[in-house]
Amino acid sequence: MADFQANFRWGWNSYFDAIWHDGAVDGAVPARVIAQQRGFWRVAGGFAECWAEASGKLRLAADADAEWPAVGDWVAVEIRDGEKSALILEVLPRRSRFVRKSPGKKVEEQVIAANVDTALLVSALDGDFNPRRMERYLAQCWESGAKPALVLNKADACADPLARAAEIERVALGAPVYLISARTGEGFEELEKMLTPGQTFVLLGSSGVGKSTVANRLLEESRQEVQAVREGDSRGRHTTTVRELFVLPGGALLMDTPGLREVQLWDAEEGLAEVFADIDLLAAQCRFGDCKHEAEPGCAIRAAVGAGTLDQARLESQRKLLKEQEFLRRKVDPEARVEAKQRIKHINRDMRKVYRERNTSGKK
Numbered sequence: 067m068a069d070f071q072a073n074f075r076w077g078w079n080s081y082f083d084a085i086w087h088d089g090a091v092d093g094a095v096p097a098r099v100i101a102q103q104r105g106f107w108r109v110a111g112g113f114a115e116c117w118a119e120a121s122g123k124l125r126l127a128a129d130a131d132a133e134w135p136a137v138g139d140w141v142a143v144e145i146r147d148g149e150k151s152a153l154i155l156e157v158l159p160r161r162s163r164f165v166r167k168s169p170g171k172k173v174e175e176q177v178i179a180a181n182v183d184t185a186l187l188v189s190a191l192d193g194d195f196n197p198r199r200m201e202r203y204l205a206q207c208w209e210s211g212a213k214p215a216l217v218l219n220k221a222d223a224c225a226d227p228l229a230r231a232a233e234i235e236r237v238a239l240g241a242p243v244y245l246i247s248a249r250t251g252e253g254f255e256e257l258e259k260m261l262t263p264g265q266t267f268v269l270l271g272s273s274g275v276g277k278s279t280v281a282n283r284l285l286e287e288s289r290q291e292v293q294a295v296r297e298g299d300s301r302g303r304h305t306t307t308v309r310e311l312f313v314l315p316g317g318a319l320l321m322d323t324p325g326l327r328e329v330q331l332w333d334a335e336e337g338l339a340e341v342f343a344d345i346d347l348l349a350a351q352c353r354f355g356d357c358k359h360e361a362e363p364g365c366a367i368r369a370a371v372g373a374g375t376l377d378q379a380r381l382e383s384q385r386k387l388l389k390e391q392e393f394l395r396r397k398v399d400p401e402a403r404v405e406a407k408q409r410i411k412h413i414n415r416d417m418r419k420v421y422r423e424r425n426t427s428g429k430k
């Protein structure tokens with residue numbers, strides 16, 4: 067019998083409880099993957115924590131990258147050597163998953179964070195601020211099944227942080243925006259209110275935006291290494307190299323991640339539709355159904371750009387991202403793509419519904 071009480075500390079909930087009872091593996095206990103290193107996974111649960119290996123059966127079954135355990139996954143493990151090591155038997159179905167293109171030439175997806183409830187999409191208000199990049203993160207987030215929260219860090223290093231926040235609000239379309247400084251602690255009270263115990267959060271963003279500094283402040287200790295950004299362009303130095311899941315003093319779970327080099331959108335068709343919902347709504351008002359928003363009369367999009375209610379850059383950003391999607395689609399095996407999509411689809415829909423309801427009821 068698994069020690070569920072101890073698992074709640076690691077984010078166990080009724081969703082996984084139901085799955086566990088449906089197909090419980092004999093003699094196995096649930097565990098959460100909290101770190102990963104070359105063929106080993108650090109797992110935590112009712113038995114404290116230890117390093118685990120993949121069972122022979124899992125090795126055989128996991129032919130695609132995305133089927134291997136990822137940080138944040140709940141797995142069924144067999145405990146060995148008096149809780150000194152474990153064997154991972156299977157990966158429980160994921161509630162949400164952040165994917166990216168596998169490194170290298172292979173066109174395959176790789177899971178970078180699993181079972182995240184809310185993604186903290188971090189950007190910094192120093193030299194490297196870029197709302198267009200935020201759109202990519204948002205698309206990826208909507209596609210993952212996690213909710214987004216936009217975090218603007220380094221408020222102390224910016225002459226007009228409120229103007230920047232207003233700029234991001236236009237991209238956020240209702241997702242909460244937090245203005246903070248991990249250096250001074252400004253804005254952390256608000257941020258911490260959102261970090262509900264038992265919920266899983268991931269810090270995502272480019273290198274140098276201060277993800278690990280935020281993590282350290284939330285952990286109330288210097289657990290993660292931090293390094294100064296480059297002088298010229300405020301870019302980071304890729305200080306954090308592994309993904310790791312921590313329990314915060316308040317009971318929420320937080321994953322720090324290495325800075326993303328470039329967000330390669332992976333199959334984010336639905337995510338993109340969410341991110342640019344404002345543009346699609348406008349397009350529905352164009353006189354012609356097949357309006358290209360170029361020189362057609364009665365174009366609602368051009369009118370909005372002219373009136374200053376829609377940023378031209380945002381419009382271009384949408385086009386660029388859609389083109390990228392089209393490119394990927396042509397490269398990926400269509401059958402694998404459909405299968406992967408169906409697995410995540412219903413989860414996505416439910417999450418968005420919850421999110422919308424919350425949004426309209428005025429809560430963050």
Ligand SMILES: Nc1nc2c(ncn2[C@@H]2O[C@H](COP(=O)(O)OP(=O)(O)OP(=O)(O)O)[C@@H](O)[C@H]2O)c(=O)[nH]1
Nearest residue numbers: 248249273274276277278279293294304305306325
């Ligand atoms: N002025 C200012 N500097 C900050 C703030 N937060 C972080 N920094 C600095 O930004 C630099 C990068 O911080 P990190 O926490 O290492 O950034 P990171 O996002 O974890 O970077 P990677 O691990 O490379 O992805 C460090 O010099 C931090 O001290 C802040 O709120 N204000």
Ligand SMILES: [Mg+2]
Nearest residue numbers: 277278305306
């Ligand atoms: Mg870091």
Ligand SMILES: [Zn+2]
Nearest residue numbers: 352357359365
């Ligand atoms: Zn138009």
